[in-house]
Amino acid sequence: MTEPSGETMPEAAEPAADAEEATPASPGAQGEPGDAAPPADAGSEGEDAQDGTDGQDGQDVGAASAESAAEGEEKAEVSEAQAELAAQRELRARIEQRKAERAAPVEAGAKLSGTAADLLAAVRAVESGAKPVAAPRAGVPAPARPAPEVTVRPPVREAPVVTEETTTGVRQVLARGGAPEGLAGQVATVLGEGAARALTEDPWQLLAVPGVRPEQADGFARALLGAECGPGDPRRTVALAAWLLEQAALKGHTALEIGAVRDGLGKLSVPEPDKAVELAISEAAVLVFQEEEPEDAEDAEDAEAAEQEQRPLAPVLLGLERFALAEESLADGLARLIRTVEAAEWDGPELARAAGAHGLVLHTGGEAARAEPLALAAAARERGLRVAVAAHTARAGAVPVAALLSGATGPGRDEDGALALDLLVVLDAPQLDVESAALLVEALPDGCRLVLGGDPHVLGSAGPGRVFADLLAARVAPQIASRTPDPGPIGELVSGIGAGELTQVDAPGKEVVIVPVRDAGEAVHRTVQLVADSIPRAFGLPAEQTQVITVGHGGSAGTRALNAALKQRLNPGPGRFGGYDPGDRVAHSPAPGRCVTGTVVSADAEGLHLESGGERIVVPKERVESSLRHGWALTAHQAAGTRWPAAVVVLPGDAAAGLSRAWVYTAFGRAERHLSVVHGVDQALPRAVAEGRDPERTTRLRPLLEALLHEEEEA
Incomplete structure (x- = not known):
């Protein structure tokens, strides 16, 4: 067995086109193409569901892991x-x-x-x-x-x-x-x-x-x-x-x-x-x-008729113990929260009334709708309740779920070892994988209220499971749908995508710009120009406030190629610290399925020092190779749960197979003020929005939870 060699990063293309010269339009409209760039190799690989910083793409068999690099060494401070x-x-x-x-x-x-x-x-x-x-x-x-x-x-x-x-x-x-x-x-x-x-x-x-x-x-x-x-x-x-x-x-x-x-x-x-x-x-x-479907009372009374109907049995499933344990524990924990809450009458909007009366509430809506669960948390604090707000990544008013679980931040634990909380609000709930959700619910005390909020149209979790979607389908808790629309041309565009329509939007302030390209090489060429020159000049946004998003890590216009070109233009250097230089923008994966963006500050014997959201992070030197990538360009799974003032979504022709409605919705929705679409997939984009459904995930959470609650109703 030979050790696979790594991919060679293509040389950076020179910048050419300008966003100010492109035609503001809806996706699918044709603008004036710029100068042609040299043709590049095709074969962009699709984005993986397990996308943290690496995903499968980075797990080469011969790559030295953090553990192998740290053989026999003393551990420094706990990371x-x-x-x-x-x-x-x-x-x-x-x-x-x-x-x-x-x-x-x-x-x-x-x-x-x-x-x-x-x-x-x-x-x-x-x-x-x-x-x-x-x-x-x-x-x-x-x-x-x-x-x-x-x-x-x-x-x-x-x-x-x-x-x-x-x-x-x-x-x-x-x-x-x-x-x-x-x-x-x-x-x-x-x-x-x-x-x-x-x-x-x-x-x-x-x-x-x-x-x-x-x-x-x-x-x-x-x-x-x-x-x-x-x-x-x-x-x-x-x-x-x-x-x-x-x-x-x-x-x-x-x-x-x-x-x-x-x-x-x-x-x-x-x-x-x-x-x-x-x-x-x-x-x-x-x-x-083999999960059993709960029987209705009428079916139980008419056993002979049910026998004659010979309803198909639920499929026989195979699974690994760790995921079976997580799903069963999550179902048990959710049933416990639903059962043990003390119903109370809370004044206020529909979400507040539902949260007062139930142990589990589901809230759906776009980016603007996030204000509603945040307002609920503020009102609960005024009532004297112990409240925490968590999200997939650190955002205004919320702490990361991982930090809450690790004890790095949050309310601490009570005498039973549970989080000292009366109400937990979780934003970006679609990003919760089954293991993280199980750990979170298990950590909540009896009687605690749990509000899960998120946008059901975004990409699902990077890890296994579809917790939020399963709970919505099971209808075991009140579902409050926000009526707050996302504002502006970008909000209008993204809302249409969620409904399966790629609509033309008016963008008088160039909020949405389409940049047509002919091949992957030109896509890289234009992307560098947009980030380094066009967007800063047109909108006054520095390059660090623009995020590039593409379909996968590999290929001629994947994250590797784009990051190589962007580094050469924005922060050239020899990469003397394990391939990184001070000032490099990076994506750090402290745990599978979690991505934190930051900037390299320095390096020493302890490891690589990053700045992320005002906090300092130290990546031990033995984990640099396995948990760090350059981060000027991310995949949509990595970008989910975070927004930037500007986003450049790169769609080279070889990326068409990796597109789906959820991918386009998630990628386009990462932009707050400006969205540039480097468009080379022709009709594959509107087709993906209209028809591109992500494959269904096989999970057990819904039948497990339905069976548990059905048993309690019969008891």
């Missing part, structure tokens, strides 16, 4: 990322304990019992053509919160340190198998102290390292095992089943239908996919689920 991860580990432990109190764990091996055995029997019945027996769903009681386990604030723990002996052993095994030795740190971190032995006995465990492909793991296994291994090796089939679900999580799924997993195994040359799925289930590498 922000370590604090967040430590808090998440602690809360996950509490979640696991709550789940363990409700059902015994499924043991690995061939012997299964209870619901897991029933579902496996149902799977076999489906495969044999017989009518499956509906597996009973374990009843979920409604206990009070567990006894307190922590003090006021959770202690910050350092990330586990892998010993030099373990890393050396892993490096030797990788060398014998022809794998890049630079993976040793990652493998040791993922597999633990016994990593060398585990990898020797089961080479396909290499697939647990992000970025490793099945063909690479197969080559590694052949080098270690020789003729002993084959495509039907049980170790291979089990590892591939789990790998398929990990890949699905990168696309937002928390589970997959069993047929999709079987098909995926077949494409990977597994000889008997059905038996492979059964083996993965029996070994507890994957979990099997």
Whole structure:
């Protein structure tokens, strides 16, 4: 297995066209094209659902991770990322304990019992053509919160340190198998102290390292095992089943239908996919689920009629334990908040009245509608309640969700270890992935009110799950739709996109400008001109207040190419600090799925020092490569949840396949005062707005929550 080489960044193009010379118009209208730029290579890669700073694109197999770079070194001060991860580990432990109190764990091996055995029997019945027996769903009681386990604030723990002996052993095994030795740190971190032995006995465990492909793991296994291994090796089939679900999580799924997993195994040359799925289930590498639809009272009374109708059973799903645990914990926590709130009559607008009477309220609307939940929070504080407002990223009046969970900011914890809150308002709720949402809800005390607000038209979370959309679909809580429209030509344009229409808008102040381009090279050329010259001259906005947004990281007009060109024009330098210079604009990913923009200030032995929103951030030197990118250009997933005075959305011709209505809506909506669209996709843009739907994510939250609340109504 060879180590993939990195992409070569194209040279920066010279600036040419000017925004003042372009024709203000609606997207799709033709302006005068500028001077042609040299043709550039096509092949822009699509934006990944798991887009933090890198996403899949940055997870090359041979890339040295933070862990491998830090082998055997002493840890410095606890970083922000370590604090967040430590808090998440602690809360996950509490979640696991709550789940363990409700059902015994499924043991690995061939012997299964209870619901897991029933579902496996149902799977076999489906495969044999017989009518499956509906597996009973374990009843979920409604206990009070567990006894307190922590003090006021959770202690910050350092990330586990892998010993030099373990890393050396892993490096030797990788060398014998022809794998890049630079993976040793990652493998040791993922597999633990016994990593060398585990990898020797089961080479396909290499697939647990992000970025490793099945063909690479197969080559590694052949080098270690020789003729002993084959495509039907049980170790291979089990590892591939789990790998398929990990890949699905990168696309937002928390589970997959069993047929999709079987098909995926077949494409990977597994000889008997059905038996492979059964083996993965029996070994507890994957979990099997079949949610039951709650029955209406009339159906229960007329059992014979229901039997005759033979309503189709819910699909059998396979999932990984971590996402199953998160979804079940989230459903339990939301049901707890709905059940334990003390209804009160609050005066004020509809949102305030709903929040007073319910434990969970959903608020929908565009950017201007954010003022409504903020006003609710201010009014609740005047009532003497303990209130916090959180958002995906730090914005006026809100703290980042990650900082709230880590204890870096916020109200602290009460004597039960829960956040000391009576009301939590979460903005940008569509950006909540299922694990973050589970941690957040689990941290709330009984009786706390939760208001989730956001725009249902924007791109979903970078991580797995579709929490906000699932809750809206389940209709388990009041839904308050804002009637406050987003103002101005940009607001009018974005509102039309949300309705599936790319309308022409009047932009007398050049609020919306279309810049036609013929190819990716010209797109880069024009983008640099807009950011460096045209927008500052026309609107008095410095370059740092303009954000470039494009479809993906790779390709001739992806973030890599655009950032290389913008750095050459705006802050040229040798990149003496790990590829960065003071003054460079960067995108930092302290945790998967989270992106924080900032500027490089300096570097020393401690790491790279950034300034972001008035705060100083230190990125440890061993994490620079894995968690930092240049940030003049971002993907729409990275930009979601933040707005800038000006935005330049780059749409080269090879980006057409990556467009959808949600992508266009999110990208165009990042601009406050001015939006330039570098347009080279012709009719693909209006077609994406009218027809381009993002693929549905397979999740379990909605049926889980509906079943829980249905059981409580019957009790």
